[in-house]
Amino acid sequence: MQKKFAVKDTLAESRVFLSRVVAAFAFMFLLTLGLVVRLIYLQIVGHEHYAMLAKDNRIKIAPLPPTRGIIYDRHGRILAENLPSYSLELIPEQVKDLDDTLTRLQSLLDISDEQIEQFDKQRHRRKSFSSTPLLLRMSDEEVAKFAAVRPYFPGVDIQARLVRYYPYGELASHVVGYVGRINERELKSLPVSEYRGTNHIGKIGIEKTYEEYLHGTTGYAEIETNAQGRSVNSVDALDPVPGANLYLTLDIDLQKTAYDALGDYNGAAVAIEIDSGDVLVFASRPGFDPNPFVYGISRKAYKALQESDDQPLFNRALRGQYPPGSTMKPFIGLAGLEYNATDFQHKLFCPGYYQLPNVSHKYRDWKRWGHGWMDLKDAITQSCDVYFYDLALTLGIDNMHEFLDKFGFGRKSGIDLVGEQAGLLPSREWKRAKRNQPWYPGETLITGIGQGFTQVTPLQLARATATLANHGRIVTPYLVDRIIGTNYTIPGPAQSGEVIALKQRNIEDIVMAMVNVVHGARGTAKRIADGIDYQIAGKTGTAQVFSVKQEEKYNEEEIEFKLRDHALFIAIAPAHAPKIAVAVVVENGGHGGSVAAPIAGKIIKQYLGSNEGSPDEE
Template structure:
C-alpha cells in the first residue's frame, strides 16, 4: 500500500515540545495498516518532567525514515500498565503513551504499520491532531545521539518498535482512550478515586479525629483533674525516705579509756511493697541465710500498721558469709535490703558488765510509750546498767535521707538528707584499773565490791561476781543460752554490788556505837565486862571470843577494835530497836542510795512497827540484841555499806553515789549535770572522832580484827564483819569449820577508808559464804586500795571455800562482739 498524502514529510513539523497523545492501539489493526486516528487520543500539556525533549520525539522515525535509538523507556510508556495489570491475559488493557507533537504522519504511523505502512492523519488536520495545512514541513531535524543516556526512570532508551512488539505479545490492544485522571501532569499514573473510596477516607479521617479527641480528653483528666493524685503516687514510688538510726553515745572511764564503742553491723530487712511473692522470698531466704518462716511471720506481725515502704528488720548482726550470699543473689531477692547500723561493742566486758549493762531490741509496748518518739521497730534500747538508766542521753536523735529509687528499689541519687545525731558521751568516775583489781581479787568468789570517793560519792569501782559477757547480747543470744544464763544458780545477771542483800554483821556496830554515843546511852567511859557470853531471858547470847574466855572489861574503843559482841548487846538494849533504826536510816540504810543504776535494792531496816505489820507480832527485846551486832532482819547492799562508812570518813555527810562524772556532746561540749545530793547526818563531831579512832585501831593496833588490811605508808581504817547464814548450833553439826558446806558458811564483810587522816577512797566488800571478814574480805579491799594508790599488787590468800563451793573461772580476756565488722 502506498503511503498516504503528507506522510513523506509534506507538511511542516508542528507544535512545541512535550505534546503527547494517549492511544489504546489494536496491534492487529496496526499491523494490517489500519489508518491512524489521532482524535482517539488525548493531547497532554507540556511537562518538563515527562522524559521527552522538544523537537522530534525520541523513539520515532525521522524524515529519513531512520528510527532513533534514544526513545523513551518502555517502562515509562507502559510502566503503570505492568504494575496495574500484570500478565499477558490483560495485554489489551495496557496503556501506551505515544508522542504525537512535532512529527509527521509517517513518523506517527510507522510504529503501528508494521512493515513501513503509515497511518495518515485525517484530512484538514495538522500533524499532532491540529488543523492546518499538510504541506510545507521542514526537513529532518538533527538530534544528538542519546542512546547512552538513561531514560526518565533511569533505564536506557529503547526503540518504539520494541515497545510495540512487547505490547502486542500480550494480546489485542484496545483503542479505547484512558480516563482523564489516569496520568498526572508529570506523565505518571494516578489512581481513580471512586465514591466508595472517598467515603472510606472520610470515615477514617473522622475515626482518627475522634481518637485524638478522646486522647486529649483523657490527658486533660489525668493532668488537670487527677494530676495531684498521681503526682503523689509517683513521688511515693520514685522517692523514698530512708531512716537513719542514730549511733549511741560512747562511754569512757575516768582516765579516758573507751569502755563502750559503736561498730558497724548489718541487718537483713525487707521492704513489703517491693515483695511480689512472700512464699517465694521466704524459701529463698531460708535456703540462703536460714531465716525461718516463723521469723518472717513474727517480723511482719510486729510491723502491722507500718507504712509499706518502710523496711521490716528480720535479722541483725549478719556475718560475712551471710553478707556475701545476700550480695550475690540480691537481684533474685526483690525487696530485700541489707541495712547498716551501729552495734554496741564492749571493750572490757569481764570487768564492766554490771555497770554498763547491755542492750535489747525494743518491743511494742515500749514503742507505744509517749517517751519513745525517736524510736522505730527494730531499734535497740538499754536493758541493764547505765545503758538503761542513761538511755535518754545515750540514744541520740535519728535522721532521714530522701532518695530517688529505680523500678526495683535501688537508690539512684540522694535528694535531701538530715544526718542522725549521735548520743551524748559519758565519762565515768569508774577507774578501770581499780575495777580490774576488784575483779581479779574476787576471782573464784561470789560477792560484790564497791569503791567510792567518800567526799563526793564518785564511784571508782563497782564489781559483782560472777559476771557475764555483755557482747553475747550484742550478737544475739540463742534461747538455750538465755535459759542457761537465767537458770544459773549463782545468778550472774544479778548485780550484787547494788542489789545483793546481806546481813551487815559486825559492820553494823558502827551504827550502834554512833547511836549509843549520840543518844548518850553510853559514853567513852562506859565499860562492860565480856566473859564470852551473856544471858538474857531464857537464852544465852555468846561473843565470838567465847573460846578464849571473852574480852574482859571493854570500853567503846576496845569494843570497836576487837568487835566485842557483849559490849554492843548491852548498848543495843539501852537504845532499843527504834532508836537504832533511826540512826541506821540516817546513815543511808533501808533506802536506795540514788546511784544511777536500775534494779537497786533498798535493803531493810526493821522497826517495831514493821514487825507488827509484817508478822503481826510485837518486837521482842531479845531481837534487839541480835540487831545491835548486825544480825536479825537488817539487810544491806555493798553500796550502802560503802556509803555508811563514808559518813565517818568525811565527818558526817551522807553522799549520793554517782557513776557519771561528765556528759559531753560529740563535739566535746559539756552538758550540765545536776549536782549530787549530799545531806548532813546529825552526828556530833566528838562522836564521829571516837568511832573513827576505833576503826583505825581495827587495822593498825594489836588485837584489831583486820590487820591484813594494812598498806605501807598509808593509814587504813576499817571494820570487819561476819554475817551468819545459819546458827552456831547448826554449824557444829559438821565438826570442824572447814567441813561446813559452802552454802552454810557465814558471809565475810569488810568496810574501810584511806588515808585515815584525809580519806580519798572508801571500800566495801562482801564475799558470799566467804568465812570471816578479816581473813577473806579485808584482803580484797586491800587489793582495790593498792590499785587506787598505785601500789604494786601482792598475792592474796583467802580461806578455802569448803565443800560444794562453785568453781568460778577467772575473768576471760575481752572478745570482740560477734557479727560486727572490724
C-alpha cells in the same frame, strides 16, 4: 354526622415550655455555682491541705536513726562503742523461692532455726520490698563464703551496719548494761517519732538510765516514691543528731582489780571517792558477757544464765541485800556515844555469851570462851558481840533506828542507776505493819550486831562508810561525771551538803577504833596493813546465812558451801585524811578479815598508789 375538631392552646404550651427552660437554666446555674464554689475551695481555701495530701502520695518520710553515744570510764577508756558489722539481708519480693533460699543459706552459713524464726517475725512486720536481716555480725569467713556464691542468691546481699560493742565484757556488765531489741511493751511507751528506724534500746545499767541522752535525735529524709511505694529519688533530708557521750566516774583498772580479787567467790565490791561521791568501783561477780544481748541471745544461752546457781544476771552491788554483821558495829558504837549510852572508858566483861534479865537463853559471842573485859575501842577492834548486845539493849531499837536512818540504811542511796534496792532497817512500826507482832528485846540485841531483820546492799554500806569518813557530811554516790552532746555539756550532780549533826570527837574515836582493826596487834584485819605508809580504818563482818541452834556448834567444814557465812569488810583510807571508802561482801566467804578485807586492801593500795605523795602528809 358532623365531625368535631379540638382547638390547640398554643399560649398554654408556650408557658409550660418557658417554665421548663427557666427551671433547667436555674438548675444548670446552681450546678455551675456549686462547681465554682468547690473549685474556689479546692484552689484557694483548701490548697495547702490537699497539696500536702498529694505530696504524701508522692513523698515518703524515711527516718534516719542517730548514732548512739559512746560510754567512757574516768580515764577515757571506752566501755561501750559502735563498731561496723556486716549482716546478711534479704528482700523477700526478689527471692523467687524463699524456703529453698533459706535452706541453702542455712547449709552454707550454719544459720540456726532460731535465727530463721526471728527473720520470719521481722519480715512480716515490713513491706516485701524492704531489706530484712537474717544473719547479723557476720565473721570474715562467712562474708567470704557468701561473696563466692552471691550470684546464685538473687535478692540476698550483705549490708554494713553499726553494732553496739562492749570491750570489757563481764567486767562492767552490771554497770554499763546493754542494749537489746525493742519489745512490744517498750514500743507502746516510746515516742514514735524518735524511735522510728531504731531497733535497739537500753535494757539495764547506764544504757537504760541514760537512754534519753545516748539515743540522740532521729533525722528524716524525704524520699520520692512511685505508685508501688518504691523509692525513686531523695528530695530533702534533716540530719540526725548523734547521741551524747557519757564519761563515767568508774575506774576500769580498779574495777578489774576488785573483780579479779573476788576470785571464785560470788559477791560485790563498791568504792566511793569521799569528797566527790564518784563511784570508782562497782563490781558484781559473777558478771556476764553483754554482747550476745545486742542482737538477741539464743534461748539456750539465756536459759543457762537464768538457771545458773551463781545468778550472773543479778547485780549484787545494787540489788543484793545482806545482813551487815559486825560492819554495823562502828555505827552502833557511834550511836552509843551520841546518845550517851556508853563512853570510851566504859568496860564490860564478856564471858562468851549474853543473857537478858530473867531469861535463860544465851546470846553467844563469836568467841566461845569470851573476850574478857572490853571497852568500846577493844570491842570494835576484836568485834566483841557481847559488848554490842549490851549497848543495843541500852540504846533501844527506837534510838538505833533513828540514828542508822540518818546514814541511809533502809533507804535508796540515790545513785544514777535504775533498779536499786532499799534494804531493810527494822523498827517497831515496821514489824507491826509487816508481821502484826510486837518488837521483842532479843531482836534489839541481834540488831545491835547487824543480824536479825537488818538487810543492806553493798552500795548502802559503802555510802554510809563514806559519810562516816566525811564527818557526817552525807555522800550521794553517782556514776556519770559528765554528759557531752553535740551542742551542750552537762556536769555530774553536786553533793547536797547535808550534814548529820555529830560530835566530831565521837567520830574521831570511832575511826581510831577502826584503825586498830587493821593496825592493832589484835585487830581482825591486821594482815592488810603490810607494805603501806598510811593507815586504813576498817571493820570486818561475818553474817550468818542460817541460824545455829542454842547448843549446836557452827563448823564451817561440815556444812554445805552455800550455807556458810558471808564475809564483809568496810574501810576508810587514809584514816586521817580520807579519800576513799570501800565496802566488800563475799558470799559464803566465811571470815571478813581473811577473805573480804584483802579485796578492799587491793583496791585501796592501787587507788592511793596512783596518787602522788603520802595522803596522810597533806
